[in-house]
Amino acid sequence: MKPRFQFTIHATEGKARTGVIQMRRGEIRTPAFMPVGTAATVKAMKPQDVRATGADIILGNTYHLMLRPGAERMARLGGLHKFMNWDRPILTDSGGYQVMSLSELRKITEEGVTFASHIDGSRHMLSPERSMEIQRLLGSDIVMCFDECPKIDQPRDVIARSMEMSMRWAKRSREAFDAGGDHAECSALFGIQQGALDESLRKTSADALAEIGFDGYAIGGLAVGEGQEAMFSTLDFAPGQLPADRPRYLMGVGKPDDLVGAVERGVDMFDCVLPTRSGRNGQAFTWSGPLNMRNARHAEDTGPVDPRCSCPTCATYTRAYLHHLIKAGEMLGAMLLTEHNISFYQQLMQGMRDAIAEQRFTAFAADFRRDYFRKE
Ligand SMILES: [Zn+2]
DSSP states (O other): OOOSEEEEEEEEETTEEEEEEEETTEEEEESEEEEBOTTSSOTTOOHHHHHHTTOSOEEEOHHHHHHTTOHHHHHHTTOHHHHHTOOSOEEEOOSHHHHHHHOEEEEEOSSOEEEEOTTTOOEEEEOHHHHHHHHHHHTOSEEEOOOOOOOTTSOHHHHHHHHHHHHHHHHHHHHHHHTSTHHHHHOEEEEEEOOTTOHHHHHHHHHHHHHHOOSEEEEOSOSSSSOHHHHHHHHTTHHHHSOTTSOEEETTOOOHHHHHHHHHTTOOEEEESHHHHHHHTTEEOOTTOOEETTSGGGTTOOSOSOTTOOSHHHHHOOHHHHHHHHHTTOHHHHHHHHHHHHHHHHHHHHHHHHHHHTTOHHHHHHHHHHHHTOOO
16 A cells, blocks of 8 residues: 655755655655645646646645635535545645735634634634644645744744744644544644744744654745745755654745755745746746746747747747737636746756756756846
8 A cells, every 4th residue: 555654865965855755645756846726726727737747746725725615515525636636645734824814803812813704704713623624624635734924024032932832733733633533544744843034943843843743844934025045044954953854845935046945955845826826927937037928029939938848838839929818818828828837847846856866956056047047
C-alpha cells in the first residue's frame, strides 16, 4: 500500500533540496509549486489541464469553501476531489489567514475567531477544532493547523503573544486532527511557524511545533507586505530552525524570483495566486521577465509569449492574438495566459529540481536572474 506520508530527499546543493513526498493520492515532487484552487477550481482552467502543466498538488481554501458551498454539503457530495474532478493530492489552508484578510466583524479569543461572511454577512466561527473538522469534511490530503497571522508591523510583544496563541492552537489542531478517524489514517498535518521577522520568536515557534510533531512545517506570516529583502533575511534562518527531514512550505509565495531565492534557502513547497491572477489581468511570466500583454508593442508580434516555454499556449498562439484577446476582454485570453503562467511556474520548478539533482543549481539560479532581470 502507498504510504500515508513519506518525504525522501534525493539530492541537496547548499541549503537547496530536491526530493519527493509520497501520499495515497500520488507523489509530490519537490521543490513543488501548488496552483491555488480557491473555490474548488483553479480559475479559468480544467483540472486535466492543470495536471498537464506538471502540477502534482493543488491548494483549496477552507474559508471560501466553508462559506460556499459549505463543508457539510461538500462531504455529502463526496468531498472536494470528487466534486471538482481532481484525484491527486490537495492541500487545504486552515481558513485563519483569510478570516483575518477577507471577513468583517472579527472577534478573536483563545477559543477561536467569530466573523461575518464577506459574501452575505452571515455569522460563522472558526477554531482549531472546527478548522480540522472542515478540512476533514473536504477530504484534504495535507491539512494545515489553524493559526493567527498577525500584521507584520506590530510591536514585538504583540507578535510574541499571537505566536504563543498559535502554538496553543497548533496543539489543539494536532489533537483534533488525530481524533479524525479514517481521515487521519490517510492524510497529513502541517504545523505553521510564526514570529514575523524575529529570529528568536521564530526559534521558539519552531521548537514548540517540533515538540508537538507534524508531518511537515510551514513558514507562515511572510509575503504580507514586508518586501523581498526582509523576507529573504528571515528565510536565511527560518527554514534551518525547522526539522531538516520534513518538508518546509513557504505559504503564499510568490514571484518567480522569490521561488528561486527561497529554494536556495531550503524551502520545498510554495503556493501563490500570482500566476492565475496575473494571467486574468494580462500579465505573462517568462524566462525573460514578466510581460504586460496589453502593451501595444505586442499588437503585431507573431512570436509566442515565451520562445523557451513548452506550453500549449506558446505552441499555438501569437503574442498579437493574446494582446487582442486581453484588450477585448475575451475569456479565452485569461484562459490561455493562465495556462501559460501555471506551465511556466511548473517548468521553473522542474528546472530547479533537475539542477539540484545534477549539482548545478548555483549556476541555474545565476542564469535565471541574469535572463529574468535583463533590461531590453
Ligand atoms: Zn507558454
